[in-house]
Amino acid sequence: MTLKFLDLNPQKQKPILDAAMKEFAQKGYKNASTNEIVKAAGISKGLLFHYFNAKKDLFMYLYNYTSEIFTKEFFETIDLSEKDLFKRIRQMAWLKIELINKHPELYNFLYAAILEDAPEVKNDLEANNKHLLANNYAKLFKDIDVTNFKEDFEVNKVINIVIWTIEGFSAQTLAKIKSQQLNDVSYEEISQELDVYLKFLEMAFCKDDGTDSLLKQ
Amino acid sequence: MTLKFLDLNPQKQKPILDAAMKEFAQKGYKNASTNEIVKAAGISKGLLFHYFNAKKDLFMYLYNYTSEIFTKEFFETIDLSEKDLFKRIRQMAWLKIELINKHPELYNFLYAAILEDAPEVKNDLEANNKHLLANNYAKLFKDIDVTNFKEDFEVNKVINIVIWTIEGFSAQTLAKIKSQQLNDVSYEEISQELDVYLKFLEMAFCKDDGTDSLLKQ
Amino acid sequence: MTLKFLDLNPQKQKPILDAAMKEFAQKGYKNASTNEIVKAAGISKGLLFHYFNAKKDLFMYLYNYTSEIFTKEFFETIDLSEKDLFKRIRQMAWLKIELINKHPELYNFLYAAILEDAPEVKNDLEANNKHLLANNYAKLFKDIDVTNFKEDFEVNKVINIVIWTIEGFSAQTLAKIKSQQLNDVSYEEISQELDVYLKFLEMAFCKDDGTDSLLKQ
Amino acid sequence: MTLKFLDLNPQKQKPILDAAMKEFAQKGYKNASTNEIVKAAGISKGLLFHYFNAKKDLFMYLYNYTSEIFTKEFFETIDLSEKDLFKRIRQMAWLKIELINKHPELYNFLYAAILEDAPEVKNDLEANNKHLLANNYAKLFKDIDVTNFKEDFEVNKVINIVIWTIEGFSAQTLAKIKSQQLNDVSYEEISQELDVYLKFLEMAFCKDDGTDSLLKQ
């Protein structure tokens, strides 16, 4: 089941991908209109179905396409030699923000796709979800240096607390941005507040060896 | 603009509510079919529109209906005289799980409704969202006793970390339950794991006064 | 096929008749809603169909009811002893205006009913139309005194010219009133202009015997 | 907003136009069924809405289409160099009858459309009405030679009487044709009767200069 779309040169692919991602992100799977997609992409109705056999195939192609790009760029950029939990997780949070800023349309689509619950695509999405970054999250922390952790705590639980804090902070920040319609976000402020949270967590769960690693970074 | 549906006796209401909540939860607002709803509810097409004037009105009625039930039961049950953060939050997390288990269909609908972004209902949803539990979350912690917190930390940030940890744990637990199709959940195990998280957080952020309050509760 | 509605006392009939006539006049037969009628009349849906068996029967009842009232009042009031064409026709035109002013709702309904072309009622309307004033128009002029007409003209054709002139003038006047949204019409002006037309016609088609009958009237 | 329908070749357009005009003419805008139109036209439901976006657009297209044809053919044929009122108006009345006989379906539609008062289309109809023949009626008489009129009469009123007489005669004639289901009309008879009316009016309102213009025409 090879897609004819793959034989197309990239500069012909782009308007189609852009139009389709935007439409799906805005309206969800079922409500997205192939009519609108072909209109925005500047191609004929028939051609879309020549490239992709069905609306569903187009959606799933986009899902795999976007999730692969994010996964690939994520692992190409992240420095897994950094063994300190807090440095590692700060790096990850930052990387995520950078990727979203680099590919906002892809992210919008992917974010909407993950929440998608149209029965036509739900099963296939869940099947593919296993390959996605989010699900491999835990594995990103298996080689963390835990020697500096206070002995009273289970390592895995501490890692979870740190992850959930980052996620909660991210969600809260995104919500603030959205509700205040802030287009020009002050990265500096966000970064500083994030660092305070990380410092608190480090103070709480690590032995105080006087290095205060994060702030001197 | 009183709904004729309200004059109906509850045992006639139930199949309609159930069918509608299920359909909306599964497919989202736009994709949900009134045809499917009336089929599942065992009533005629016309009757649905006799009770509710429009699909949107049905959806909004369900939203208000479910959110009111959750809010009401939540505040009727929760003990706000408990000033200890960890006891309070443990109570809340537990209550949430109990409510979800008591009204799983309502919860599924409400969860989907909150994420809904169909333009037809988005504005009305956001208007009503202000009354919802989730948005009042922060207010639930304003009278917490902070005298036992270590002085190094900002109180609000600590509270956030605790909340986000609980939310992360809840989401993880719900995901496990869902993926393993567990209908008979072991509350005991979940409760114990939750307590460990809370104990860690208490140890991390509170002065050790030797009471070890939570475990002796 | 006697209507149960007829057994009702008039003061219970009135709101139903009023509501139905208004709805039909505003929206035409097919587009008129029995729901709106019962709401405006303050009765239940079932009762309307208890009185009249069907929407069509209600409509035809109203048609016969209103056309009978107009015909009856017309013939009760008009002075057929007046044998002068111009006086007779002026009387008729004036009487028509008075009847419309006396029963504006009935007239609105009747006017709309005559133009109605919904296939459900068209045949029955045309069958009943024969009894209506408009169709008996010509008969109203059979005993006119024609001795004063110039001999060059056929009497019937002159009568037709006069009738059509009156009708044309009436239509033009109604259109002016409608387009200018005049609610307070100057009857005086209209009457004077109408008289000029009638005088012209008299001058044109009658022997000049110096009486100038109309203006001295 | 170009209609896709316009790209269709005329022999494919015709059954659709015919079916739609007939349905609208018979039942009025609101009561007309697109289901019936596509059935009569032999096309699918979707195709009608592929050509025209909405029922209203179809109706307005038909209105512009038919009124343009009538206006165009009217002004192409009428001889405005004829300055005599009676010759001019005879020409117009005759032309109108010819056009109606040439395009009976278009006329039926157009006649119904002008009387249409469905709120969905009323505003648009009135906006376009200004371009229609009927409204330009008065302008057709501005350059009439009035030197032969008797001085006792106001010119405009005489013209109105003549117009209303023609209209009354036309309406009466059409009604006779309709009620007797005459498909083969005797133009000769109608023409002769019309001429008598016009001769009477000329005798009545013009100076007798012995030419008796119309009958020698």
Next chain:
DNA sequence: GATGAATGAGGGTTCATTCAT
């Protein structure tokens, strides 16, 4: 490859009419 006309099932909604109460 590329087009867009053509399909028909399904969408939400309205409606006159019936009937148990």
Next chain:
DNA sequence: AATGAATGAACCCTCATTCAT
């Protein structure tokens, strides 16, 4: 007599998909 819940066909319109060109 009087109610209004209940019906289901019909309403206009949208849609992904197909196919002749």
